Amino acid sequence: MTRRPLVRVQHIWIRFWARYRPAKSARPPVVLARGSVPEVRGHIDEPAPDAQVDKLGFTVRGWCAWGDRPALAVAVCLDGVVVGRAAVGSVLRRDVANAARSENLADTGWQVFVGLGGRKRGESANLSVLVWGDVDSPPVVLDAFSVVVEEMRTDPARDADSSRMEYVGHLHQPRAGDAVGEVFPVRGWAMRGHDAVSRLDVLVNGECVGRARMGLPNPGLEVERPEPGGMISGFEYWVDLSSVSSATSTVKLELVAGSSDGRPVPLFERALRVRRATPPTDRSDRSAVHVRRRQQLLSTIDAPRSLDLNLVVFTHQLDFGGGQLWLDEFLKKAGAGTRFACTVVSFKDGPLREAAERRGIAVHVTDEPPVDDPERYEGRITELAALVASGGHNVALVNTAHVFSGADVAARLSLPTVWAVHESFTPLVLMTVAFGSPMDPAVLDAAKSAMEAADALVFEASATRDLYADWSRPGHSVVVPYGVDTEEIENYARLVSRHTARTEVDVRPDSQMILVMGTIEQRKAQTRIAQAFSRIADDHPEWDLVFVGDTNSEYSKTLRRYIRTVGLTDRCRIIPIDSDTYRWYRAADVLLSASDVESLPRSMLEAMCFGVTVVSASVFGVPELVTDGDTGFLFEPNDLDALASTLHRVLGLDKDELERVGAAGRQYVLEHHDSSGYAGELIRLCHGLLEGNGVKPRDVLSKEGRQLDTVGLETAR
Numbered sequence: 001m002t003r004r005p006l007v008r009v010q011h012i013w014i015r016f017w018a019r020y021r022p023a024k025s026a027r028p029p030v031v032l033a034r035g036s037v038p039e040v041r042g043h044i045d046e047p048a049p050d051a052q053v054d055k056l057g058f059t060v061r062g063w064c065a066w067g068d069r070p071a072l073a074v075a076v077c078l079d080g081v082v083v084g085r086a087a088v089g090s091v092l093r094r095d096v097a098n099a100a101r102s103e104n105l106a107d108t109g110w111q112v113f114v115g116l117g118g119r120k121r122g123e124s125a126n127l128s129v130l131v132w133g134d135v136d137s138p139p140v141v142l143d144a145f146s147v148v149v150e151e152m153r154t155d156p157a158r159d160a161d162s163s164r165m166e167y168v169g170h171l172h173q174p175r176a177g178d179a180v181g182e183v184f185p186v187r188g189w190a191m192r193g194h195d196a197v198s199r200l201d202v203l204v205n206g207e208c209v210g211r212a213r214m215g216l217p218n219p220g221l222e223v224e225r226p227e228p229g230g231m232i233s234g235f236e237y238w239v240d241l242s243s244v245s246s247a248t249s250t251v252k253l254e255l256v257a258g259s260s261d262g263r264p265v266p267l268f269e270r271a272l273r274v275r276r277a278t279p280p281t282d283r284s285d286r287s288a289v290h291v292r293r294r295q296q297l298l299s300t301i302d303a304p305r306s307l308d309l310n311l312v313v314f315t316h317q318l319d320f321g322g323g324q325l326w327l328d329e330f331l332k333k334a335g336a337g338t339r340f341a342c343t344v345v346s347f348k349d350g351p352l353r354e355a356a357e358r359r360g361i362a363v364h365v366t367d368e369p370p371v372d373d374p375e376r377y378e379g380r381i382t383e384l385a386a387l388v389a390s391g392g393h394n395v396a397l398v399n400t401a402h403v404f405s406g407a408d409v410a411a412r413l414s415l416p417t418v419w420a421v422h423e424s425f426t427p428l429v430l431m432t433v434a435f436g437s438p439m440d441p442a443v444l445d446a447a448k449s450a451m452e453a454a455d456a457l458v459f460e461a462s463a464t465r466d467l468y469a470d471w472s473r474p475g476h477s478v479v480v481p482y483g484v485d486t487e488e489i490e491n492y493a494r495l496v497s498r499h500t501a502r503t504e505v506d507v508r509p510d511s512q513m514i515l516v517m518g519t520i521e522q523r524k525a526q527t528r529i530a531q532a533f534s535r536i537a538d539d540h541p542e543w544d545l546v547f548v549g550d551t552n553s554e555y556s557k558t559l560r561r562y563i564r565t566v567g568l569t570d571r572c573r574i575i576p577i578d579s580d581t582y583r584w585y586r587a588a589d590v591l592l593s594a595s596d597v598e599s600l601p602r603s604m605l606e607a608m609c610f611g612v613t614v615v616s617a618s619v620f621g622v623p624e625l626v627t628d629g630d631t632g633f634l635f636e637p638n639d640l641d642a643l644a645s646t647l648h649r650v651l652g653l654d655k656d657e658l659e660r661v662g663a664a665g666r667q668y669v670l671e672h673h674d675s676s677g678y679a680g681e682l683i684r685l686c687h688g689l690l691e692g693n694g695v696k697p698r699d700v701l702s703k704e705g706r707q708l709d710t711v712g713l714e715t716a717r
Helices: 004-019 094-100 103-107 160-164 217-224 228-232 283-300 320-332 352-357 374-388 406-410 427-434 441-453 462-467 486-495 498-506 526-539 556-567 582-587 602-609 640-651 653-673 674-691 697-701
Strands: 040-046 053-054 058-067 071-077 081-087 109-114 124-132 138-148 167-172 183-192 202-206 205-211 213-216 235-239 248-256 265-274 310-314 341-346 362-365 395-399 418-419 456-459 478-480 510-517 541-552 570-577 591-592 614-619 633-635
Touching: 004 341, 004 653, 040 124, 040 138, 040 167, 058 071, 058 094, 058 124, 058 138, 058 633, 071 109, 081 109, 094 103, 103 310, 103 478, 109 541, 138 486, 167 265, 183 248, 183 427, 183 456, 183 526, 202 235, 228 526, 228 556, 235 427, 310 320, 310 406, 320 352, 320 395, 320 418, 320 602, 320 674, 341 352, 341 374, 352 362, 374 406, 374 441, 395 406, 395 674, 406 441, 427 441, 456 462, 456 674, 462 478, 486 602, 498 582, 510 526, 510 582, 510 602, 510 640, 526 541, 526 556, 526 640, 556 570, 591 602, 591 633, 591 640, 633 640, 674 697
Parallel strands: 053 138, 310 341, 310 395, 341 362, 395 418, 418 456, 456 478, 510 541, 510 591, 541 570, 591 614, 614 633
Antiparallel strands: 040 058, 058 109, 071 081, 071 124, 124 138, 167 183, 183 235, 202 205, 202 248, 213 235, 248 265
């Protein structure tokens, strides 16, 4: 089936709207034509001719085909004036495809909401629907008839079919009949009337593989459907067929919405062909050349390895992200640069570089090896290997999963390697999403080999470790929970009062604050938080919502527009990234996280240490930290109804109950998540791997009572 991409459809509507927009003083003529164009087939299912329609507005639904394929777009006219538009395919019409015996025609449905602009009861209006088959073809009339305006009461009891028709949307990717790889994206938009779809489950061959990320910007729909929900109606999900038990050469993709009455509502369906990954080309000759060159280069470097720890660290960047702060805290607690030699190799610069250099750590900022060209990849690996060898390093620490090239360098130099994995994605999804260009099969094979060769894979949570089971050697994975500097936080809380912090960050007097801390980005679901708050804000006038982490991205700009459109600018604030996060925690009453990907977020640990009550999506390592109703509150991820109802319940609690939960969370972090704990575990691993060949991480970490006198750290709890 031929389908125009979303961007082109957006451009179509800009051109259509410029041509047919209603004038304030006059109604422009509508161009109708039926020249030598393919046959137009279709039907307006609702309303019927001469039907009564609600003066507050009504929905026009139907389907249309342009020859043997779906038409491109439709426009609804009242008395010759265009009053609504939609892309064809926004509603699944399995009935049409079955009747016509053509899978292509499943994407012929459409739905348009029409406002009547204050027309009087009993007034008649001429309704017509125009159909476009191509961008440059003139429109064709599908049908035309009269409707009568009435004041109508809606019946709360609806049958299953009418409930299904409340939903509207479009699946842009993949298209019907597409050939997809082992990992592929699912993208589109969906709404329920004028509101957001609460959740959207993704099924492959009837097996639920996950829930789509929703609330994504949808700029094209801001023109077509100007209501607030339209601008953030986009969704996305990455399917990993390697985790699907029933995946074959063809798969059936389904997207199913959860309705308010609990019944699943199928929205989209695709039959897809699976294109299996091409195995790496035999490069044995080229590999031999690269090995010979690397050995020749390394032989010129006279840097014998010492028995004293000399650590090389590979990391992706040095800004204030969670994984970067994890590394910074470790280096500080372990005494890197003073107690032992250390060099950090980073593929992107950032403010944490200066902090590292002040501690005596050498920092080398360089380009990341390219993943789409095995020749250039090998060249960069050789250069990095020479850099590491010349520094006399004897242990490697790799920070974050997609910095596999650092682990590859360490493996080729036979360096003991500790690899910290923070990302809660399956390896194939991570490697697909993390890089802007497709990975060459040979480079992907190098990534997998590097992870299998690592001496210790360190995870923050058991749920994240389980995702990488197929890429790691048995006995070489270990969970070392993340920690924060609890002593520093307690000192700050003693020195800075809550009143001082609230004054400093300009909290509204006599109000309570919901804090959303973290870079404003799609995976953290700040737009869904704003949607949930808009539903309950009137019930909790004393509460304000503050987002800290603005980077002026398109996502954060859309968040601002949504907040402005729903009239919450006096209750919601968006603050740029602030390195002084402690003052925000000190001023907050609740920390809210709706992220769908979190292993063990630092912001949550810090907030809990301040005694702030945590409300969070129950994802990956979060339930290992938060016990619902005890040390915080949890809700289902990627479920707007669950988010809104949980937040409504928490905001309605009395002050004593909020403080009780906050105090329990604080005590738990003090007992289990001080940063000296994970720093001690990592240093123990580094020394243990340096001293013995073939040592497994569990063997090293199981030695109770061992003191790390060489680095001045207590044994990790």
